[in-house]
Amino acid sequence: MNHVAVIGLGRIGLPTALVLEKSGFQVIGIDTDESRLNAIKTKALHIDEPDIRSLFKASKISVSNQPTAADIFLICVPTPLTQEKKADLSHLQSAIAMIQPFLTKENLVIIESTCPIGTTDEIASHFPGVYFAYCPERVMPGKLLKELIECDRTIGGVDQKATEKAIEFYSRFCRGSLHKTQAKMAEAVKLAENAYRDVNVALANELSMFARRIGLSDQELIALANCHPRVDILKPGPGVGGHCIPIDPEFLIEAFPKETTLLQAARVVNEQKRIWVEEEIEKGIRQHRCQTIALFGLTYKANISDFRHSPALAIYENLKEKYHVIPIDPFYPEGVPIQNGIKQAEMVVGLVAHDAFRVLDKNSLNGKIILDYAEVFG
Incomplete structure (x- = not known):
């Protein structure tokens, strides 16, 4: 469980990918924004955060607009509101569709994007044999790198095995306490x-x-x-x-x-x-x-x-x-x-x-x- 694909390289995804790389994971970053990918490839950081710049400069992370096979898929895409103030899950749905051809049994998919209660369970129901968990990001702009590593995490799988696998993953780079629960509860906690x-x-x-x-x-x-x-x-x-x-x-x-x-x-x-x-x-x-x-x-x-x-x-x-x-x-x-x-x-x-x-x-x-x-x- 060492190969991680991070889907979405924005303000959460890229710093997380950098932390994972530094923690010994083999990481590939995936994003559909070509300008963002080009910026990363040319070492032009698009995120203004303390301590991120030095980590970024030292990084050898590979990025692509297409995913590959991996052990763990970490989804960090935005979930904005529609004009009717409803949850817009189109980015999340696109991310799932993108990785679907590469999912195999025993893979772990972790959603960090904020989403309505029940979203993770609903998505997981379409992928028997794949482990799904939800773990919301919990960081403050300006302290992003520090809080990525030091904040407590609430981690909920769709079943106990998924929870255990996700706990094992986060334990490799998080110093804060890791709180086990179910996916619905983790989603509700973030909200x-x-x-x-x-x-x-x-x-x-x-x-x-x-x-x-x-x-x-x-x-x-x-x-x-x-x-x-x-x-x-x-x-x-x-x-x-x-x-x-x-x-x-x-x-x-x-x-x-x-x-x-x-x-x-x-x-x-x-x-x-x-x-x-x-x-x-x-x-x-x-x-x-x-x-x-x-x-x-x-x-x-x-x-x-x-x-x-x-x-x-x-x-x-x-x-x-x-x-x-x-x-x-x-x-x-x-x-x-x-x-x-x-x-x-x-x-x-x-x-x-x-x-x-x-x-x-x-x-x-x-x-x-x-x-x-x-x-x-x-």
């Missing part, structure tokens, strides 16, 4: 984790909106509430972004609409927060008759180069259609240097608190209209 985060962010965002409406500091409100030993409210922001939290709760909402009223409310709050922030900025523009606005931070969270589902980026895209908006973000290709942007702007708006903004000279903000939704300006 529960991100639903938990979505709900907690929604509370912070809702508190922020009502506090600001009555003239209170949302930062002070949450800081003082968190003085209680059993309260730990998160920091609010302009909404929720990324490839997981805005997506995964919808899988549960679609399958269990009557049992997920809290999750549905959280989704509404977090979507509404972006709209609310955008409206507040426009109110400020009209009130102060500002001609030029500088937005600080456009990624979906601080200190990473990921713009997927970013509420801050959506705010920028919408406002620039109506106003002269200066984007300031160290990860945005068209971003303007901090001091240049401040000099031009009459209003500065904090959306994402990158560490790069800590060097900001607060005196340069004198005379500016300041709106801060993420503690960018202190």
Whole structure:
């Protein structure tokens, strides 16, 4: 069980393939995106992650747009939402169809892609004799390599033998605890984790909106509430972004609409927060008759180069259609240097608190209209 084919070489698949190679597996990476394959072949890394670059440079991993025979097939493809907010399993289905001609008895197929509960069991039912398991990725952008190795894993096979085989596989490169369960439970755990985060962010965002409406500091409100030993409210922001939290709760909402009223409310709050922030900025523009606005931070969270589902980026895209908006973000290709942007702007708006903004000279903000939704300006 030493030959592994990793299907999907994006932000999860490629780092996982590199870790497997370093751990002694014979690895081939499979992807249908020719530009991505060419980038990997020419050592042009498409993922901005600490420690990944050195591992990538030292790697001799082979990549292809077609799979080959392997002992283990690890599927790391995206599962986005359709326009109707239903799980789009087309990438997963394509990955299964791609490896089908190469599957033989005793092969192990592990799905890491987030998917609705029951997906792994349903797929496995078409492949008697092949072992199927589900083990969701559990990593944070910016700490991806560290968490790939050190985080606990929840591993569920469609039967006990599949679970044992998957446990054996992950034990060769994971230092965290490996928790045995069944496939359905592992799928449900992944969705529960991100639903938990979505709900907690929604509370912070809702508190922020009502506090600001009555003239209170949302930062002070949450800081003082968190003085209680059993309260730990998160920091609010302009909404929720990324490839997981805005997506995964919808899988549960679609399958269990009557049992997920809290999750549905959280989704509404977090979507509404972006709209609310955008409206507040426009109110400020009209009130102060500002001609030029500088937005600080456009990624979906601080200190990473990921713009997927970013509420801050959506705010920028919408406002620039109506106003002269200066984007300031160290990860945005068209971003303007901090001091240049401040000099031009009459209003500065904090959306994402990158560490790069800590060097900001607060005196340069004198005379500016300041709106801060993420503690960018202190």
